[in-house]
Amino acid sequence: MSSAHLTRLRKWFLAFPPADWAIQQVRELLIGALRQGPIPRHVAFVMDGNRRYARTHKIETVEGHHLGFEALARILEVCYKSGVKVVTIYAFSIENFKRSKYEVDALMDMAKVKLTQIAQHGELLHRYGAKIQILGQRELVRPDVLEAIDKAVEMCSGNDRAVLNVCFPYTSRNEITTAIRETVHEFSQPIRPTMKRPFSESHIARNIRTRQLSSVSEERLGFGEENAAEGDDTEASTYSAASTGEQAPSSQSSVSNSPSLKPSAFTSNFPDPESITGETLNSHMFTADAPPVDLLVRTSGVRRLSDFMLWQCHEHTSIVFLECLWPEFDLWQFLPVLVEWQWKQRNVEEAAKITADASKLGLKVQ
Numbered sequence: 001m002s003s004a005h006l007t008r009l010r011k012w013f014l015a016f017p018p019a020d021w022a023i024q025q026v027r028e029l030l031i032g033a034l035r036q037g038p039i040p041r042h043v044a045f046v047m048d049g050n051r052r053y054a055r056t057h058k059i060e061t062v063e064g065h066h067l068g069f070e071a072l073a074r075i076l077e078v079c080y081k082s083g084v085k086v087v088t089i090y091a092f093s094i095e096n097f098k099r100s101k102y103e104v105d106a107l108m109d110m111a112k113v114k115l116t117q118i119a120q121h122g123e124l125l126h127r128y129g130a131k132i133q134i135l136g137q138r139e140l141v142r143p144d145v146l147e148a149i150d151k152a153v154e155m156c157s158g159n160d161r162a163v164l165n166v167c168f169p170y171t172s173r174n175e176i177t178t179a180i181r182e183t184v185h186e187f188s189q190p191i192r193p194t195m196k197r198p199f200s201e202s203h204i205a206r207n208i209r210t211r212q213l214s215s216v217s218e219e220r221l222g223f224g225e226e227n228a229a230e231g232d233d234t235e236a237s238t239y240s241a242a243s244t245g246e247q248a249p250s251s252q253s254s255v256s257n258s259p260s261l262k263p264s265a266f267t268s269n270f271p272d273p274e275s276i277t278g279e280t281l282n283s284h285m286f287t288a289d290a291p292p293v294d295l296l297v298r299t300s301g302v303r304r305l306s307d308f309m310l311w312q313c314h315e316h317t318s319i320v321f322l323e324c325l326w327p328e329f330d331l332w333q334f335l336p337v338l339v340e341w342q343w344k345q346r347n348v349e350e351a352a353k354i355t356a357d358a359s360k361l362g363l364k365v366q
C-alpha cells in the first residue's frame with residue numbers, strides 16, 4: 001500500500017472520536033513515562049523534507065510547508081510536555097533565499113501568520129510558558145514580516161519556563177562570524193577605569209590575592225617584571241574590576257577568565273586577547289543564554305548539518321538522522337530517539353559518577 005493510501009486510512013481512522021481519545025491517552029501515558037528519565041535540555045530540529053512530501057502526495061509545495069508547520073506544533077507540544085527547556089528550529093536558512101520568489105514569499109508569510117497564531121494567549125507557547133527568540137540576520141527579512149514576528153516575540157516575552165528559538169534566516173557561519181566580529185570589537189575598546197567598589201566580593205578577593213602575591217614576591221623575588229606577571233597591582237585591580245563588572249561576558253565568573261590587562265601591556269590600556277576563551281565567544285552567539293544542544297534531529301534521510309548549530313553541538317550531542325519526511329514526524333518517530341538518548345545519558349551520568357567517586361578516593365579511572 002502506498003504512503004498516500006496509508007495517510008488517508010490513518011486520517012479516516014482518526015476521524016472517529018473514540019479513536020482520537022484513545023490515541024491522546026496513549027500519547028499522555030508515553031510522555032509521562034519519558035518524564036521519569038533524564039530529558040535533554042536543548043533539542044534542535046532540521047525540519048527537512050516538506051517539498052518531497054508535497055511531491056509524493058501530489059500537493060502544492062506551499063501546502064507541504066503548511067503540513068510541516070503542523071508537525072512542528074505537534075512536536076513542540078511533545079518537547080515542552082516532556083520537560084525540554086529549549087527547542088531550536090531551522091525555519092529558514094540564508095541559503096533558502098535562492099529558492100523561487102513565490103516560495104520565499106510563502107515561507108515569509110507563513111512565519112508571519114503562524115508565529116502570531118502560536119503566540120496568542122491560550123495557544124501553544126503560553127500553555128507551556130515558552131518565549132520566542134528569533135536568531136539570524138534580521139536585515140534580510142521584509143519589514144512587514146519583521147514587524148509581525150517582533151510582535152509575536154513581544155506577546156510571549158513574559159514567559160520564562162521554556163524557549164523556542166526560531167532560526168530565521170540563519171547559518172552557523174554567519175552566527176560565528178558575527179560573534180567573532182563582536183568579540184574583536186569588544187577587545188579593541190580601551191578599558192575605562194571605573195569607580196573602585198571597595199566592598200565588592202571580587203574586589204576583596206583580588207586584594208587578598210594581591211597581598212598574598214606581593215608578600216611572596218617581597219620575600220623571594222623583589223618587584224621585577226616576573227612579580228607583576230603573577231599578581232595584580234592596585235591599578236590592575238581597578239582595571240580588572242571594571243572589566244569583570246561591565247565588559248566580561250556574563251558566563252565568565254573567575255577573575256582570570258575576564259578580559260584583563262597583560263602586565264606588560266599596562267600602559268596600552270586594552271583587554272588582553274589571550275584572555276579570550278570559548279566562553280567569551282559563546283557569550284556572543286545568538287544562543288548565549290541557552291545550554292548546549294543535547295540532541296539534534298534531522299528528518300528526510302539527508303545526513304548533513306547544513307550549517308546549523310555548528311558551535312552549539314558538543315562532544316555529547318546526539319545527532320540523529322531519520323528517514324521520515326518532516327510533515328510525517330510525530331511522537332511515534334520521536335519516542336525511540338528520546339528513549340535512546342535517555343539510555344545513553346544514563347551511561348554518561350554513570351561514567352561521570354564513577355570518575356567522581358574514584359577521584360574522591362584518589363584513584364584514576366582510565
Ligand SMILES: CC(C)=CCC/C(C)=C/CC/C(C)=C/COP(=O)(O)OP(=O)(O)O
Nearest residue numbers: 047048049050051052053068069091111114
Ligand atoms: C514558525 C515557522 C516559521 C515555521 C516554519 C515551518 C517549517 C516547517 C519551515 C521549514 C522550511 C524549510 C526550508 C524546510 C526544509 O524542507 P525543504 O523545503 O527543503 O524540503 P525538501 O528537502 O523536500 O526539498
